[in-house]
Amino acid sequence: MPNHPERSHIPPVAVGKLRRVCQSLSFDEASTEKNTIAETYLGQDRAIDAIRFGIEVDSEGYNVFVLGPLGSHRHGLVSELAKERAREKGAPDDWCYVNNFSNAERPRALSLPAGRGTEFKAAMQALIAEIRLAIPAAFENDDYGNQLKALEAETQKELDELWRTLHEQAARENIGVLQTPTGYVLAPLIDGKVVDDKEFDELPEEERKAIKGSIKRLSEELQTRIETVPKIRKRHRERVRSLDREVTSHAVSVLHDDLKKTYEDLPSVLAYLEEVQQDIIDNAQEFRQKDSPTLPFLANHSSAIFASYEVNLIVSSESDAAAPIVYEPNPSYPNLIGKVEHRAEMGALLTDFRLVRSGALMQANGGYLVLDIHRVLGRPFVWEALKQALFTKQVRIESPAETLGFASTTMLKPEPIPLDIKIVLIGERWLYYLLSAYDREFGDLFKVAADLDDDIERSTDNVDAYARVVSERIKQRDLLPFDTSAIEKIIEQRARRAEDSERLSMHMRSLDDLLIQADHWARQRESERVEAADVNEAIRQRNYRQNRVQNKIVDAIKRDTLLIDTAGDCVGQVNGLSVVDLGEARFGHPVRITATTRVGKGDVIDIEREVKLGGAIHSKGVLILSAALAARYAPDIPLSLHGSIVFEQSYGGVEGDSASVAELSALLSSISGVPIRQNFAVTGSVNQLGRVQAVGGINEKIEGFYEVCKERGLDGSHAVVIPEDNVKHLMLNEEVVDAVANKLFTVYAVRYADEAVEVLTGKPAGNRSDDGQFPVDTVNRLVEDKLVQYASKRQRFAEGGGGDKRQD
Amino acid sequence: MTSDRTDVRRVMLALWETSSLQDLWHAALQHIADSPVELVTVYVTDDRWRRAASLPFTREVSRFGGGTRDFTQVRAEQIDKEAVAEAEHRLKELATEASIEFSFTVLGEHEAPKIGEFVTSESDVLIASAVLKRRPIYAEIARLKCRILLVDTPDDAASPDDS
Numbered sequence: 027m028p029n030h031p032e033r034s035h036i037p038p039v040a041v042g043k044l045r046r047v048c049q050s051l052s053f054d055e056a057s058t059e060k061n062t063i064a065e066t067y068l069g070q071d072r073a074i075d076a077i078r079f080g081i082e083v084d085s086e087g088y089n090v091f092v093l094g095p096l097g098s099h100r101h102g103l104v105s106e107l108a109k110e111r112a113r114e115k116g117a118p119d120d121w122c123y124v125n126n127f128s129n130a131e132r133p134r135a136l137s138l139p140a141g142r143g144t145e146f147k148a149a150m151q152a153l154i155a156e157i158r159l160a161i162p163a164a165f166e167n168d169d170y171g172n173q174l175k176a177l178e179a180e181t182q183k184e185l186d187e188l189w190r191t192l193h194e195q196a197a198r199e200n201i202g203v204l205q206t207p208t209g210y211v212l213a214p215l216i217d218g219k220v221v222d223d224k225e226f227d228e229l230p231e232e233e234r235k236a237i238k239g240s241i242k243r244l245s246e247e248l249q250t251r252i253e254t255v256p257k258i259r260k261r262h263r264e265r266v267r268s269l270d271r272e273v274t275s276h277a278v279s280v281l282h283d284d285l286k287k288t289y290e291d292l293p294s295v296l297a298y299l300e301e302v303q304q305d306i307i308d309n310a311q312e313f314r315q316k317d318s319p320t321l322p323f324l325a326n327h328s329s330a331i332f333a334s335y336e337v338n339l340i341v342s343s344e345s346d347a348a349a350p351i352v353y354e355p356n357p358s359y360p361n362l363i364g365k366v367e368h369r370a371e372m373g374a375l376l377t378d379f380r381l382v383r384s385g386a387l388m389q390a391n392g393g394y395l396v397l398d399i400h401r402v403l404g405r406p407f408v409w410e411a412l413k414q415a416l417f418t419k420q421v422r423i424e425s426p427a428e429t430l431g432f433a434s435t436t437m438l439k440p441e442p443i444p445l446d447i448k449i450v451l452i453g454e455r456w457l458y459y460l461l462s463a464y465d466r467e468f469g470d471l472f473k474v475a476a477d478l479d480d481d482i483e484r485s486t487d488n489v490d491a492y493a494r495v496v497s498e499r500i501k502q503r504d505l506l507p508f509d510t511s512a513i514e515k516i517i518e519q520r521a522r523r524a525e526d527s528e529r530l531s532m533h534m535r536s537l538d539d540l541l542i543q544a545d546h547w548a549r550q551r552e553s554e555r556v557e558a559a560d561v562n563e564a565i566r567q568r569n570y571r572q573n574r575v576q577n578k579i580v581d582a583i584k585r586d587t588l589l590i591d592t593a594g595d596c597v598g599q600v601n602g603l604s605v606v607d608l609g610e611a612r613f614g615h616p617v618r619i620t621a622t623t624r625v626g627k628g629d630v631i632d633i634e635r636e637v638k639l640g641g642a643i644h645s646k647g648v649l650i651l652s653a654a655l656a657a658r659y660a661p662d663i664p665l666s667l668h669g670s671i672v673f674e675q676s677y678g679g680v681e682g683d684s685a686s687v688a689e690l691s692a693l694l695s696s697i698s699g700v701p702i703r704q705n706f707a708v709t710g711s712v713n714q715l716g717r718v719q720a721v722g723g724i725n726e727k728i729e730g731f732y733e734v735c736k737e738r739g740l741d742g743s744h745a746v747v748i749p750e751d752n753v754k755h756l757m758l759n760e761e762v763v764d765a766v767a768n769k770l771f772t773v774y775a776v777r778y779a780d781e782a783v784e785v786l787t788g789k790p791a792g793n794r795s796d797d798g799q800f801p802v803d804t805v806n807r808l809v810e811d812k813l814v815q816y817a818s819k820r821q822r823f824a825e826g827g828g829g830d831k832r833q834d
Numbered sequence: 835m836t837s838d839r840t841d842v843r844r845v846m847l848a849l850w851e852t853s854s855l856q857d858l859w860h861a862a863l864q865h866i867a868d869s870p871v872e873l874v875t876v877y878v879t880d881d882r883w884r885r886a887a888s889l890p891f892t893r894e895v896s897r898f899g900g901g902t903r904d905f906t907q908v909r910a911e912q913i914d915k916e917a918v919a920e921a922e923h924r925l926k927e928l929a930t931e932a933s934i935e936f937s938f939t940v941l942g943e944h945e946a947p948k949i950g951e952f953v954t955s956e957s958d959v960l961i962a963s964a965v966l967k968r969r970p971i972y973a974e975i976a977r978l979k980c981r982i983l984l985v986d987t988p989d990d991a992a993s994p995d996d997s
Contacts, residue, residue, distance in 0.1 A: 204882055206883075206894055207916060208896060208898070209895050211883075211895075211905045219970075221885065223888035223889055248895050249895055252899070253899070
């Protein structure tokens with residue numbers, strides 16, 4: 027490790043750098059001019075361009091994935107951009123399902139130009155109502171009655187003739203035709219009287235033979251005629267049916283022709299109307315029946331026939347409407363794809379084309395469908411169904427059981443409907459990356475990624491523009507007017523939210539929350555304006571609502587349950603700083619880190635990692651500092667040290683490398699025997715060359731240590747050491763800033779580990795001089811001397827000269 | 835109808851198997867509507883069945899499809915019994931409906947002359963189907979003292995299809 031530029035004195039961070047205040051805002055508070063989309067969604071130009079691009083390109087796969095954190099008002103942005111295009115695009119076709127007369131299990135889908143679906147549905151209802159009147163009227167007509175009577179008379183005549191000739195023939199041969207309840211008996215007659223066996227026996231043989239012959243022949247003839255009767259009856263029925271069809275056809279065609287003319291420009295509708303006409307003619311009998319009372323839960327056959335001519339309009343819009351923009355908050359399978367409902371009838375579940383229901387895909391067909399990807403992925407079968415619909419460019423309304431082939435019952439299979447849709451998925455970045463990595467089809471279907479920035483640069487122009495955004499949101503939510511000081515406080519809080527004094531957070535939901543809460547506190551004090559104090563009160567109250575856990579920790583420290591020293595010196599012990607993230611509640615607190623050392627084989631044990639409480643990044647940090655140690659001290663001899671580092675009283679996991687400066691300091695203190703100031707806390711990561719690097723949660727960490735010191739009593743001795751690269755991130759709360767201004771608390775910024783060691787021990791770290799040695803009475807010299815001692819002890823031990831036979 | 839209504843003591847319905855009971859009943863009602871009378875019904879069985887059944891070669895041809903079977907004495911008696919039972923049942927229905935009491939007697943065709951024993955007074959009325967005129971027994975009935983009312987009913991020799 028090279029020498030670092032030495033500073034004779036590490037100065038505290040200036041008060042002015044602890045919080046970058048906002049002042050001299052130059053925006054017109056009274057302006058009523060509406061912000062453009064780019065102004066409203068400040069700093070999101072890249073994402074806006076991407077969404078516009080995705081929405082405008084009408085090619086396969088150009089669906090959009092909007093990446094951004096929750097609360098960044100992704101939906102609002104997508105909705106506004108989609109509206110721009112939807113107006114140009116115009117309304118899509120109306121769609122309806124109608125009965126398929128050749129196969130009722132496959133309802134037919136019909137499309138009509140926008141606005142005509144509703145018309146068509148009403149026209150069909152009117153047509154059926156008219157036909158229900160027209161058909162009975164046609165059959166009550168005298169002409170029909172006369173024609174029917176004529177047919178009946180003709181048939182009766184045919185039947186009469188059949189029997190008359192038989193009777194005549196029988197009479198000629200003196201045979202009587204006797205009628206029994208179930209048939210006929212042929213018997214010989216003499217003088218009109220039936221002959222009995224005695225009389226018959228008295229007849230001459232020849233006559234008897236002739237009678238028997240006649241009866242046999244006439245029986246056969248009778249049989250033949252009996253067989254003819256059903257045929258005559260059947261022929262009669264056919265003639266009546268033909269007459270009925272003729273009458274119905276005439277009555278129906280008169281009404282149908284007008285409708286056909288209306289839809290002559292739509293061949294599919296015209297074909298359907300032809301089928302309806304044919305079906306009505308085939309079922310004319312149902313139209314002739316009067317409505318008869320029936321049990322309320324029983325659907326009679328006639329009503330089922332009439333229902334088969336209904337129109338199930340599943341998508342409709344006004345002809346001058348814009349393309350639909352649909353957001354489906356609950357994209358379950360049926361809500362997205364659609365479903366076929368059933369009705370219970372006498373214990374059975376029945377369905378037909380009227381119970382086909384459209385889903386969001388159909389509702390948004392011809393326009394835009396906005397979905398939250400985490401909801402899509404969280405609901406069974408939805409992601410696969412969505413992809414399938416996009417690949418096949420059609421919506422097939424069927425149940426998941428059917429899709430997966432698990433359904434064995436007969437199901438309705440509505441005709442698929444062509445899909446022309448733009449899907450906009452909204453989700454967090456990790457979901458986008460996950461899908462990109464693991465779903466090969468994802469890239470083909472979602473070719474446009476719109477990545478929303480989390481924050482924007484805090485330039486003068488941006489601050490003013492941000493103030494306009496804030497002002498517009500205040501007006502949109504009908505809040506009390508905010509004065510300039512309040513908006514300045516809001517701007518400062520947005521920088522704090524961004525964890526960077528030079529950036530502003532674009533997390534709009536938290537902005538809205540702050541505005542609403544500040545408005546509330548202003549109203550509480552019956553003010554007509556929201557002032558800076560109200561914003562501060564909103565922040566204070568929010569912290570108060572959320573700081574139960576933090577208070578518990580501070581209390582435990584105060585009562586020495588959690589051991590944290592804030593005064594005195596100690597070898598091998600340092601106050602590190604840790605951040606606890608509990609959703610909206612986020613706070614820092616000090617944590618004791620200790621190190622112990624002895625002769626060893628050059629390994630530094632991270633106890634957290636050994637017991638699997640340390641995360642990978644933390645372990646990496648410990649390994650880096652071990653490497654830094656080995657490189658920096660006594661490079662020509664083996665590192666003969668055994669060290670161990672631990673976060674004391676830490677029973678949860680430890681993650682991150684932000685304690686590596688603290689861990690290195692504790693280790694060097696343990697080796698050198700130089701004590702560390704316990705009224706200091708330190709945070710920062712370190713690289714192999716000893717450079718201190720920026721860490722996250724810097725404001726919470728400083729404020730966390732401040733809270734503990736405040737409880738113990740601030741006396742000006744307490745300080746926090748932070749990486750110099752973190753100074754730009756400082757947006758400390760005003761209480762800490764005031765304490766620093768009043769010299770009750772100090773913040774030091776360091777660039778190198780040596781600087782941190784100097785501040786923490788109050789002893790120079792020391793750079794190697796030209797002779798390769800660290801100066802006497804510096805921390806580094808003491809460390810190196812101790813490591814040389816360890817090495818020689820180890821060598822002696824290896825040569826058998828050591829007093830202690832135990833091995834490390 | 836061929837006769838006007840006057841006061842009567844006894845009204846007799848003479849029924850043959852093929853007579854239209856409904857028409858005869860209506861005719862009888864006209865004569866018993868306002869005055870207390872005794873209603874007597876006599877059912878004369880048709881011996882044509884038994885005579886035809888006595889022949890060994892007679893067969894019954896089914897009206898439903900034309901199938902045949904032997905026409906035996908048993909079958910003839912069965913037809914008779916069914917016809918009598920049906921007539922009595924129908925009469926009971928009609929009498930209940932009209933709240934009228936009646937007596938029911940069955941006579942064989944050869945006993946038909948006994949009809950005269952039921953209607954002895956001139957004030958009695960015998961109601962029968964006009965078809966009776968074509969039967970040999972009509973000559974005997976025509977000699978009775980009572981008034982005879984013959985009602986036009988469908989021809990008992992209607993075609994086999996009129997059922």
